[in-house]
Amino acid sequence: MLNIWGVMLFIRLSWIVGEAGIGLGVLIILLSTMVTSITGLSTSAIATNGFVRGGGAYYLISRSLGPEFGGSIGLIFAFANAVAVAMYVVGFAETVVDLLKESDSMMVDPTNDIRIIGSITVVILLGISVAGMEWEAKAQVILLVILLIAIANFFIGTVIPSNNEKKSRGFFNYQASIFAENFGPCFTKGEGFFSVFAIFFPAATGILAGANISGDLEDPQDAIPRGTMLAIFITTVAYLGVAICVGACVVRDATGNMNDTIISGMNCNGSAACGLGYDFSRCRHEPCQYGLMNNFQVMSMVSGFGPLITAGIFSATLSSALASLVSAPKVFQALCKDNIYKALQFFAKGYGKNNEPLRGYILTFLIAMAFILIAELNTIAPIISNFFLASYALINFSCFHASYAKSPGWRPAYGIYNMWVSLFGAVLCCAVMFVINWWAAVITYVIEFFLYVYVTYKKPDVNWGSSTQALSYVSALDNALELTTVEDHVKNFRPQCIVLTGGPMTRPALLDITHAFTKNSGLCICCEVFVGPRKLCVKEMNSGMVKKQAWLMKNKIKAFYAAVAADCFRDGVRSLLQASGLGRMKPNTLVIGYKKNWRKAPLTEIENYVGIIHDAFDFEIGVVIVRISQGFDISQVLQVQEELERLE
Numbered sequence: 001m002l003n004i005w006g007v008m009l010f011i012r013l014s015w016i017v018g019e020a021g022i023g024l025g026v027l028i029i030l031l032s033t034m035v036t037s038i039t040g041l042s043t044s045a046i047a048t049n050g051f052v053r054g055g056g057a058y059y060l061i062s063r064s065l066g067p068e069f070g071g072s073i074g075l076i077f078a079f080a081n082a083v084a085v086a087m088y089v090v091g092f093a094e095t096v097v098d099l100l101k102e103s104d105s106m107m108v109d110p111t112n113d114i115r116i117i118g119s120i121t122v123v124i125l126l127g128i129s130v131a132g133m134e135w136e137a138k139a140q141v142i143l144l145v146i147l148l149i150a151i152a153n154f155f156i157g158t159v160i161p162s163n164n165e166k167k168s169r170g171f172f173n174y175q176a177s178i179f180a181e182n183f184g185p186c187f188t189k190g191e192g193f194f195s196v197f198a199i200f201f202p203a204a205t206g207i208l209a210g211a212n213i214s215g216d217l218e219d220p221q222d223a224i225p226r227g228t229m230l231a232i233f234i235t236t237v238a239y240l241g242v243a244i245c246v247g248a249c250v251v252r253d254a255t256g257n258m259n260d261t262i263i264s265g266m267n268c269n270g271s272a273a274c275g276l277g278y279d280f281s282r283c284r285h286e287p288c289q290y291g292l293m294n295n296f297q298v299m300s301m302v303s304g305f306g307p308l309i310t311a312g313i314f315s316a317t318l319s320s321a322l323a324s325l326v327s328a329p330k331v332f333q334a335l336c337k338d339n340i341y342k343a344l345q346f347f348a349k350g351y352g353k354n355n356e357p358l359r360g361y362i363l364t365f366l367i368a369m370a371f372i373l374i375a376e377l378n379t380i381a382p383i384i385s386n387f388f389l390a391s392y393a394l395i396n397f398s399c400f401h402a403s404y405a406k407s408p409g410w411r412p413a414y415g416i417y418n419m420w421v422s423l424f425g426a427v428l429c430c431a432v433m434f435v436i437n438w439w440a441a442v443i444t445y446v447i448e449f450f451l452y453v454y455v456t457y458k459k460p461d462v463n464w465g466s467s468t469q470a471l472s473y474v475s476a477l478d479n480a481l482e483l484t485t486v487e488d489h490v491k492n493f494r495p496q497c498i499v500l501t502g503g504p505m506t507r508p509a510l511l512d513i514t515h516a517f518t519k520n521s522g523l524c525i526c527c528e529v530f531v532g533p534r535k536l537c538v539k540e541m542n543s544g545m546v547k548k549q550a551w552l553m554k555n556k557i558k559a560f561y562a563a564v565a566a567d568c569f570r571d572g573v574r575s576l577l578q579a580s581g582l583g584r585m586k587p588n589t590l591v592i593g594y595k596k597n598w599r600k601a602p603l604t605e606i607e608n609y610v611g612i613i614h615d616a617f618d619f620e621i622g623v624v625i626v627r628i629s630q631g632f633d634i635s636q637v638l639q640v641q642e643e644l645e646r647l648e
Contacts, residue, residue, distance in 0.1 A: 007091025007320065007377070008203030010150075010313040011296045013239065014246045018292030019196050021185040022247035026240060028197050032204040033236045035432070038425030039392040040232050041417045042399035044225030048413035049402070058331045064398035067340050067460050072451035073394045074335040076444070080387035081328035082364045085122065086371030087202060087380045088321035093117040094377060095313045098297055111375045118372040122325075125318065126365050129325045130358060143315035143322075150303075150312020151238060157303035158245050167278060169290040170254030171302050177272040179248040186252060188293065198382040198436040203239070204232075205388040225414045242299070250298055253283035254290040325368070329360025336360075340460045386433055386440045390448065393429035396422045405474055483584040496523035497624075498580055498587035500573065503528055503544070504561060505551050507593065513626055514591045515557050523585055524559035526552065529572030537565035570608040570615070577619050590616040594627035 008016075017025040046060045058077060062070020093114040100106050100113065107113050162171050172178060185193070251273045262279050273280050280288070288294050295301070300309040333355075335341070336348035347359045371380055402410045403419030433441040486492075499514045501507040504526040511526060518524040526548075530537035541563045549561045562580055566572030580587050595601070595609050616623045 007088050007313070007317045008200055008381075009239065009242065010299050010309060010316060011091055011095060012199060012377070013203070013242055014250065014292050014298035015296060016196055016200050017182065017243050017247045018252050019185065019187055019191055020193065022179065022183045022244060024185050024193060024196075025243045025247065028193070028200050029236065029239045029243060031197065031432075032201050033232065035201075035389070035392060035425065035429060036204045036232055037229075038421055038428070039395055040228045041414075042396045042422045042425065043228060044414040045399050045412040045417040045422075046395070046402070047224040049410060058335050061394050061398050062338070064402050067338065068452050068455045069394060069398070071335065071338075071340040071455040071460075072448045073391055074331060075341075075451060076387050076448065077391045078328050078332040078335065078364075079367065080384055080391065081324045081331065082367035083371050083380065083384050083387070084202065084205070084324040085125075085321050085328070085364065085368035086118075086374070087377065087384055088317045088324065089118045089121050089125070089368065089372055090114060090375060090377050090380060092121055092314060092317035092321070093372075093375075094296070095310060095317070099310065114375040115373055118375070119369060121318075122321070122365060122368050122372060125322055125325055126361060128322060129329075129361055130356070143319040146311050146315040147319070150308050150315070151242075153305055153308040153312070154242065154299050154303045155245065157305075158249050160304050164258050166301060167276070168254065168258040168260060169256050169295070169301055170251040170273070170280075170292070171249055171298075172251070172273075172276050174245075174248050175272065175276065177275055178251055181272040182247040182250075182252065182292070186293075194432075194435045195382075197432070198385045199378055200381075201385040201432075201436075202381050202388065204235075205384065246292070246298060246302065249302060250292050251280065252291050252293045253288050254278075254280050254294075255283060255288050256290045325361070325364060328364040329357040332360045332363070333357035338460070340455055340458075342458075382437060382440070385436060386444055389429045389433045389436075390441075390444050393426045393433070396425035396429065400426065480583050480585060486584065494522040495589055496581070496585065496587050497589045497591050498525045498527055498576060498621075499559075499591040500593070501526045501528070504548055504557070504559070508555075509628060510591070510593050510626060511557060511559070515559060519558060523581070523587065524557075525580055525587060526559050526561050527573075527576050527580070528561075528563040529569050529576070530563060530565045531567070531569055531572065532565075534565055541565055568608070570611050573612050574615050577616060577621060587621060589622045589624055591624045591626060594625050 016028065020028060043060065046064055049064075058070055058074035061073050064070075096117050097106075097110050097113045101110070107116060158174065160173075162173050187193075187196075251271070254273065260279050260282075262274060262277050271280070280291075282288075283291070290301075292298060297309075300306045300313075303309045332344075332347055333350065336344045336346075339345060339348075347357065347363065349359060350356055351358050371383075374380055399417060399422040400419045403422070430441075433444070495518050497514050497518055499511060501511050504511055514524055528541075528548075530541050545561065545563065552559050552561060562576065564572045564575050566575060577587070577590065590612075592612070595606070598606055598609070613623050613625075
């Protein structure tokens with residue numbers, strides 16, 4: 001809850017109600033809640049589908065969709081959390097600067113004062129974070145108590161009768177006329193529904209705070225679903241309550257001048273304030289300092305005791321900044337530990353008994369410091385919205401993909417989710433990204449695509465049993481079954497070759513010739529027959545299967561490797577001819593090398609060679625005999641190379 005109740009609750013929610021009105025303001029909150037609730041359900045499902053380690057959103061996505069998606073979103077999500085630190089710290093600094101203005105104690109000017117205060121604050125927060133989770137947890141408990149008292153103080157203040165000073169600043173307690181006037185939107189120049197939504201949305205992005213520190217939770221499978229969904233519900237109720245209450249108590253524009261009362265006999269302009277005895281009509285022609293549209297400290301004015309709201313702002317902003325400052329390095333450390341991006345391995349190192357990512361803390365600190373220098377909350381917020389929405393889109397897609405792939409490993413203990421709802425959540429996140437800022441959304445997805453292609457090209461040596469692998473299997477199975485209903489036709493003929501290479505590395509020329517006309521269009525199976533005592537042959541065969549298939553992949557030869565153990569060579573080939581392939585993907589051509597020593601070879605060997613050709617014809621399989629002057633077998637050359645390597 002601390003990470004959701006952030007800077008927006010106290011110093012931007014009243015402005016959002018002023019711009020969008022109570023009706024659209026509530027819609028903005030509910031739309032944000034819809035996105036976060038669907039994402040929360042998806043997160044809960046993924047988190048209860050096995051053991052959860054540290055890494056938060058990155059760990060959940062990478063173990064569900066694989067390193068390609070996980071690697072790209074991990075960097076973006078860690079960066080978003082680092083920028084979020086800047087947003088919360090700027091909100092804190094903004095409040096401090098407002099207090100300095102009231103006491104006429106400005107250091108330089110508002111913008112530079114925000115930069116100075118923000119820089120000092122983030123250094124202190126870095127020190128608390130580096131001290132470890134124990135100190136961070138103790139600080140969070142204290143800040144939560146202050147925050148709850150501050151929120152209660154606001155609601156109490158709305159029923160305390162307003163004095164003349166507060167009335168001149170636009171606060172008249174609950175009034176039906178003010179509620180009616182503030183219900184509809186009143187967007188200022190340059191603002192609209194989605195621009196206001198973009199500023200508010202970071203207020204709802206703390207839902208992954210628990211998942212981000214999953215490695216520090218005693219029972220993440222239970223804590224993440226329960227904590228996430230309960231936090232979304234409680235914070236949404238609080239946001240709705242504050243939005244409706246402030247919209248029913250405070251007018252949009254006020255002068256702050258207690259002399260702007262309406263004297264009997266004066267004409268009333270029909271506004272709610274006018275009906276309550278105040279004339280704020282000059283705010284239409286010149287800027288005013290107070291009211292929902294102009295004063296970011298409305299909640300402090302409305303509350304029963306203003307300093308408590310200030311304390312609440314400090315606790316909300318500092319707690320959220322602290323949570324993000326802890327989350328970003330842990331997510332980044334988990335990404336670096338997986339060695340997906342080798343250049344980032346430097347940040348994988350942890351220190352102390354809790355394996356604290358000190359190097360990640362420094363990097364997060366530098367990113368936060370850079371964005372603090374912007375010193376404008378309304379500029380930073382949309383940047384964060386964009387990156388968080390991209391992360392949430394992939395979390396929802398992960399849940400959908402895992403369900404759709406019907407992976408045997410997808411068995412979440414949390415059953416309150418639906419794959420189609422998750423897909424809707426993913427589409428909704430993408431749509432909102434483009435509506436908020438289409439070019440920023442394009443840049444985000446271009447970065448994601450670039451990182452995805454990079455990881456795909458590098459092929460990190462990891463195997464997490466992802467749903468991408470499961471879907472590949474399901475797709476291959478479905479396509480193979482679908483092919484069984486397709487009748488053969490001369491137009492669709494494809495060479496599907498079974499090649500008697502022995503070990504693929506021993507007759508590369510024979511394999512290259514075959515691959516030349518099966519490449520990208522036909523099936524190629526490299527076959528080897530192990531002749532001898534079955535027990536020894538099977539052991540030798542099994543030990544080399546993975547190595548020989550890997551050799552094919554390394555040499556970019558699109559072929560499969562198959563081997564059998566048999567009492568004689570011809571029996572082994574006969575077994576391969578009958579059993580190789582699947583459905584329509586069965587060999588139709590046998591490729592063998594020309595037997596050069598047929599004049600000197602034993603009669604039984606020649607009979608076996610000729611018999612294999614006849615066997616192929618009996619099974620209605622064509623035969624290709626390939627001959628080159630120097631022969632195909634280079635096994636002796638390979639043996640010499642191995643001996644030389646041993647000597648070295």
